[in-house]
Amino acid sequence: MTKVIDQGEVSKFGEQGDETNSPLDPFHVPATFDRAKLHPYFVQLSNNAGNAPARKVITELALWLAPKDPHFVREFQTNGFDQRLWELFLWASFREFMLEVRQLEAPDFHCARPGIAFTVEATTVAPSAQGPLADHPDPRTPEELQAFLRDYMAIKFGSALTAKLNKRNAAGDPYWDRDESKEKPFVIALADFHAPATEEGPGSMVYTQSALWEYLYGLRTEHSRDSGGSLMIENHPVEEHVYGTKTIPSNFFALPNAQNVSAVMFSNAGTLSKFDRMGVAAGYGAPDHRYFRRGFKQDPDPNAAMGRFFAVEVSAEGYEEYWTQEIQVFHNPNAEIPLLEEAMLGATHHRLVDGRFESLCPADAVLSSMTMILRITDDDAVVEKAKL
DSSP states (O other), rough: OOOHHHOOOGTTOOOOSSOOSOOOOTTTTOOSOGGGGGGGHHHHHHHHHHGGHHHHHHHHHHHHGGOOOTTTHHHHTTTTTHHHHHHHHHHHHHHHTTOOEEEEESSEEEETTTTTEEEEEEEOOOOOOSSSGGGGOOOOOOHHHIIIIIIIIHHHHHHHHHHHSSOOTTSOGGGGGGGTTTTTOOOOEEEEEESOOOOOSSOGGGGGOOOOOOOTTTTEEEEETTTTEEEEEEEEEEEEEEEEEEOOOOOOGSSSTTOOOOOEESSSSSSSSHHHHHHHHHTTOOEEEEEEEEEEEEOOTTTTOOEEEEEEEEESSTTTOOOOTOEEEEEEETTSOOOOHHHHHHHTEEEEEEEEEOOOOOOOEEEEEEEEEEEEESSEEEEEEOOO
16 A cells, blocks of 8 residues: 555556456357357347446346356346346345345345345246146237236236245255244245237236236225215135136135245336336446336325326436335235335335235335337437337
């Protein structure tokens, strides 16, 4: 230190001289690797100029996760892209919740701060390649969409959640009985990646959340208006969900051993769009590109049956966005070890109390949104892509 100060080379302080340009590059693909195995979203992320903000953010976040997991980069580049992107999103969100985050082998994360400690296992809803769910519905009408959410999506969520509920390690221990989880709340963090966005419509994560409510609590919510126009809400019990030859019981939180799951955490924002927007907000917007976001926020009006529409340019002065804006936490009414709401301040928390849903929601909570990226050319503004 004395030598550096005496020589006036303070700007070089801390340089050892043996550093590489980057200790880890999640976008480096060896020349000998078979490009056909790369995930199509990874290829898009790597090559599209408009995704430069997401590349910057992911490269920075990967420095925290990938060094402890030798499979992280390769899985991120190939068939584990969705799962790894979801884990990056979760890590950033937990840090924004002001939690100390440690990676575990299983469950995935240990989160803590003074007076609070819990573990989290991350999972995703993936496309079905075989079985009755491989016949994916294509809902075109409100009635078809309602049936799709009521049964097909409930079964998809159920498959992902019960797989974690029934998972055992070599010693026969479930997640909640392993050393890092004992006597702490255990949370399953769930995201839906089973149907990606297309030119015809958005990805499934935008509109499938209502199916999760119904499956978790075994209650179907119906809205109506009284003679004065006030919103009326009724909950009806649901016993099971049926699609083709597949039938599962509803009410995940009432299943055997589900009392060991303190809550299910859900977000529809663990996508490339989120990473792009966070990168733009941090000052890493791509040259000659503009980013526009529109969607729905929570409406505080007690008579509102749907969210408030919003539209904004992400690069506009004063724009703010948080990793945790879209996070929903569904608390288990039967949990042996409940999760404190203070564990994730800033998320939307849902509880079932005396047969009624109660939600604690921050003012800026976002229900769902889409992002459009415009590439500016000499001739005109052209849409490079629209995505979730």
